[in-house]
Amino acid sequence: YAGQYAQTVNVVAGDVPGPHRAIEYQLRDAGGRVLRHAYGPDGTRLRFVRTLARIHGLPAVTLSTVEGAAAGADLNGQTCLAFGRPPADDDSDCWSVGPDVAAIEADCSTRRIVITTVLAHRGDTLSVRLADGREVRGHVIPLPADLRRFAAAAAVVVLGPHDAPRTLIRRGWSPLRVARVLPPGARQCGYETYALLTSG
Numbered sequence: 001y002a003g004q005y006a007q008t009v010n011v012v013a014g015d016v017p018g019p020h021r022a023i024e025y026q027l028r029d030a031g032g033r034v035l036r037h038a039y040g041p042d043g044t045r046l047r048f049v050r051t052l053a054r055i056h057g058l059p060a061v062t063l064s065t066v067e068g069a070a071a072g073a074d075l076n077g078q079t080c081l082a083f084g085r086p087p088a089d090d091d092s093d094c095w096s097v098g099p100d101v102a103a104i105e106a107d108c109s110t111r112r113i114v115i116t117t118v119l120a121h122r123g124d125t126l127s128v129r130l131a132d133g134r135e136v137r138g139h140v141i142p143l144p145a146d147l148r149r150f151a152a153a154a155a156v157v158v159l160g161p162h163d164a165p166r167t168l169i170r171r172g173w174s175p176l177r178v179a180r181v182l183p184p185g186a187r188q189c190g191y192e193t194y195a196l197l198t199s200g
Helices: none
Strands: 024-028 034-039 045-053 061-067 079-083 101-107 112-119 125-130 135-137 139-142 153-159 165-171 176-179 191-196
Touching: 045 139, 112 125, 112 165, 125 153, 135 153
Parallel strands: none
Antiparallel strands: 024 034, 045 061, 061 079, 101 112, 101 191, 112 153, 125 135, 125 165, 139 153, 165 176
């Protein structure tokens, strides 16, 4: 563009024909210099890989991977763990956790608290100590060997409607106890929160 607004134009509209997707764009001047570079506007997609485990009362734990991202975005091959098979164009159901974070969700339909995380080392476990002194041990789901750079396993702890968590306990390579006081799902539900699994 060489008109009178050449120094101020920042937005350019265009069409992408057929089934193609725009995953990256560069705005260049007449000499080829990159003025703006960004990823999108089309998002990545999820490729379903397999069902990893079935836990009574929950949708199956599934594994998908990200594909369709621009090469420089470093997103292709990233892991999506989810309950149930997530839509190909929506990653909002993927667990947003790493070895240092546990997601906690109190579901009003079941009045149960479900805690999810991933474990960095084989042999690690996750348990929850309850207000009445009992300990509920989580399900440990090994991940495929090619994903071990991400984590060794997933962990899912399912609490009953009247179970009141007090402490998250990780045993194994890097043992840890983290206080997390929450009411039982039968008393309060409909929320999502997180717990940091770090010693700091």
